[in-house]
Amino acid sequence: MLIRTHMHDLKDITSDCHYENYRAQCIQTMTTKMNADSRVESPIPLLPLNTPDVETENLIKKKDDELQLNAAQ
Structure with a gap:
């Protein structure tokens, strides 16, 4: 009965809790790994803006x- 009541x-x-942790x-591990591999060039070239x-x-x-003037008319 306790399992049934507290299952939800x-x-x-x-x-x-657990899945979000x-x-x-x-995500933190992937970010750390990407920062460590920063010497590897990105597959997408970054263009200066x-x-x-x-x-x-x-x-x-x-x-x-x-x-704005045309929209007001």
Whole structure:
């Protein structure tokens, strides 16, 4: 009878507590391993991000203002 009454609690604790602890430990291990293997090149090349110049920023702001004005009408 005790097992039947507390089975739902046992399932919840197993799922919430133990599995989440296991998952967090696996993620931490993978992160540590990836940091240790940082000397290995990434299969996806990282490209530097270009910062937009002032003219581009002004053009984007102007287009946003136009869109907001058109949406208000």
